[in-house]
Amino acid sequence: MKKIVVIVGPTAVGKTALSIEIAKRFDGEIINGDAVQVFQGLNIGTAKITNEEMAGVPHHLIDICDPASTYNVFDFKKDVDHLIEKISSQGKLPIIVGGTGLYIQSVLYDYQFPEQKTDHALREQLTQLTPEQLYQQLVQLDEAAASSIHPNNLKRVIRALEICLSTGRKFSEQSTQTSRIEKYSAYVIGLEMDRETLYQRINARVLSMIEAGLEREVRNLCERGMADAQSMQAIGYKEFIPYFHGEQTIDEVIKQIQQHTRNFAKRQYTWFKNKMDIEWFTLNPDQNCSIQFQAIMNEIALFLGK
RNA sequence: GGAAGGGUAGCGAAGAGGCUAAACGCGACGGACUGUAACUCCGUUCCUUCGGGUUCGGCGGUUCGAAUCCGCCCCCUUCCA
Numbered sequence: 001m002k003k004i005v006v007i008v009g010p011t012a013v014g015k016t017a018l019s020i021e022i023a024k025r026f027d028g029e030i031i032n033g034d035a036v037q038v039f040q041g042l043n044i045g046t047a048k049i050t051n052e053e054m055a056g057v058p059h060h061l062i063d064i065c066d067p068a069s070t071y072n073v074f075d076f077k078k079d080v081d082h083l084i085e086k087i088s089s090q091g092k093l094p095i096i097v098g099g100t101g102l103y104i105q106s107v108l109y110d111y112q113f114p115e116q117k118t119d120h121a122l123r124e125q126l127t128q129l130t131p132e133q134l135y136q137q138l139v140q141l142d143e144a145a146a147s148s149i150h151p152n153n154l155k156r157v158i159r160a161l162e163i164c165l166s167t168g169r170k171f172s173e174q175s176t177q178t179s180r181i182e183k184y185s186a187y188v189i190g191l192e193m194d195r196e197t198l199y200q201r202i203n204a205r206v207l208s209m210i211e212a213g214l215e216r217e218v219r220n221l222c223e224r225g226m227a228d229a230q231s232m233q234a235i236g237y238k239e240f241i242p243y244f245h246g247e248q249t250i251d252e253v254i255k256q257i258q259q260h261t262r263n264f265a266k267r268q269y270t271w272f273k274n275k276m277d278i279e280w281f282t283l284n285p286d287q288n289c290s291i292q293f294q295a296i297m298n299e300i301a302l303f304l305g306k
Numbered sequence: 307g308g309a310a311g312g313g314u315a316g317c318g319a320a321g322a323g324g325c326u327a328a329a330c331g332c333g334a335c336g337g338a339c340u341g342u343a344a345c346u347c348c349g350u351u352c353c354u355u356c357g358g359g360u361u362c363g364g365c366g367g368u369u370c371g372a373a374u375c376c377g378c379c380c381c382c383u384u385c386c387a
Contacts, residue, residue, distance in 0.1 A: 011344080036344055046344085072341045102343050111340050118341065148338085153347040156339075163341090174340055235344045259333085264344055270337065 001185040002088045005300060006033070007097045008104060008272050009191035010265035012201045014283060016049050018191065019097040021293050022300060023057040029087045031080055032061040033098025036234040038076075039067045041221055044214045045236030047205065067221055067231040074113045077106040084184065093304070101271030108276070110183035112174065119166050126158050137161060144172035187303040189296060190278035192269070197285060199262050206258045209236065210250075219244065235260045 005022060007015050019030050032038065036046045040063045048062065060083050065071045080096065084107075087094040096104060105111070126134060134157050139146040141164040149156045160171035193201075218240040226232050227241060239256045242248040272278055281296055283289075 034344085035342090070342070073343075074341045077341095100343065102339070102341095102345095106340065109340095113341065150338080150347055153338090155342080155346045159341070171340090230342050230345095233342070233345070237344090260344080266335085267344090271339075271343095274337075275339080 001183075002084060002094075003185045003187070003304060004084060004088075004094045004096065005303075006104060006108070006186050006188040007095065007191065008033070008099060008101075008188065008268075008276070008278065010193075010198060010268040011099055011261060012047070012198060012205050012265065013191040013193050014285075014289070015097050015099070015191055016047075016053065017289060018189075018293055018296065019095055020053065020055055020057055021290070022297070023093075023095055024055070025297060026093045026300060026304060026306070027091075028093035028095045029058040029060065031083050031087075031094055031096045032059065033080075033096045033100060033104045035071070035076075035098075035100040035103060036231065037062050037098075038065045038071050039063070039231040040065065041067045041217070042231055042234060042237065044209050044212050044217050045234065047209070065231075067224075067226050068229050070230045073103055073106050073111070076103045077111060077113065080107045099268050101268065101275065105271075105275060108182055108184065108186055108188070114163065114167055114169070114174065119162055122162055122166055123158065126161060131157070134158060134161060138164070141165070142170040142172050145170065148172070187300060188276060188278045189300075190272055190276075190280040191283055192280055193283050193285065198265060201285065202261045202265060203258045206236070206254060206261060209257075210254060215240065215250070235264055 005026075005028065007019055007022070009015055022028060023030055034046070036042060037048050038061055039046075042048070049059065061076070061079060064079075084094045096107065098104060106113075129137070131151065131154055134154070135146065135151040138149070138157055138161050142160060145160045145164075149160060151157070163169070163171040163174070214236065218237050221227075221229075221232060221237070222240070222244060232238055232241075236257050239253050239260065243250060243253045279299065281292075283292055
């Protein structure tokens with residue numbers, strides 16, 4: 001089994017800094033594991049790594065999509081599998097770094113996706129129905145899926161129906177097909193931090209994003225007609241829309257971005273703590289980062305047998 | 307000094323004699339997650355040894371029964387001096 005290193009954790013804990021140190025020390029290449037950083041032009045708001053910060057370490061899956069286009073787990077899983085193959089074959093260490101639970105999970109546990117793409121015509125039909133009707137239909141077609149999806153979770157109900165209707169197979173079969181066995185020999189590092197401290201860091205980071213010109217970045221994308229694009233639903237972007245329409249003040253926008261980021265960090269913890277097998281390391285921002293990283297480095301060395 | 311309005315759970319805010327440990331919103335916490343996932347959705351949220359206990363600025367009073375009615379006091383906001 002190919003060995004890979006994975007770094008996960010909530011937004012703003014400091015994954016990027018660690019990833020660079022690991023890549024340099026173990027001759028690795030970094031694969032972005034973050035759903036929004038794949039888009040070009042979304043830089044400040046996604047806290048995307050800069051060229052200088054990369055320090056010569058090769059980075060993949062960053063800026064690979066036009067902000068008007070779409071990207072999803074299916075694409076990610078396929079791309080990462082190829083990249084791991086490629087990087088490993090060059091004798092280098094693949095390092096996945098990011099905070100998108102589903103994406104990383106799909107790679108580690110080798111999710112099997114049907115080739116079926118989003119069927120817009122079918123979705124159009126489905127949205128004509130009431131949520132109750134949709135759920136009832138799902139109960140008829142796939143009881144197992146219906147029982148695991150809450151009736152109020154319209155998005156999931158529709159997707160499950162879409163799969164059932166267009167493939168003729170049950171949506172719930174998808175998960176039973178998944179091997180549940182890890183595809184790679186992965187050392188998964190989870191970075192965590194005292195909740196209160198993390199929230200303060202998030203608040204401060206949003207403020208510095210504003211200072212760095214986040215508003216200009218978002219306005220630019222909007223002027224290019226991206227307002228309704230998938231990329232613009234990211235935290236730090238969508239919040240500007242009402243402000244641009246004159247319905248909110250910039251202070252309200254900032255507060256919202258901070259709030260949404262904090263809520264997001266908590267959801268990330270929920271995923272990582274409950275769905276993945278992770279080696280957790282607690283970071284103390286008051287202490288020297290390199291020293292704290294040292295313990296992690298030692299573990300990786302053991303894992304790699306170096 | 308005078309007049310009016312107001313003080314309800316972490317915050318905002320309903321409730322105007324019993325159906326109220328107190329709607330709703332926010333926050334916080336916990337959880338779910340297989341093609342928009344930085345999405346979407348769910349649960350808990352006065353204390354409790356789960357029997358119960360203590361609440362609606364404070365202290366008294368009316369009543370079978372008070373967050374709701376009465377009196378006094380404290381604090382806040384606006385207006386007049």
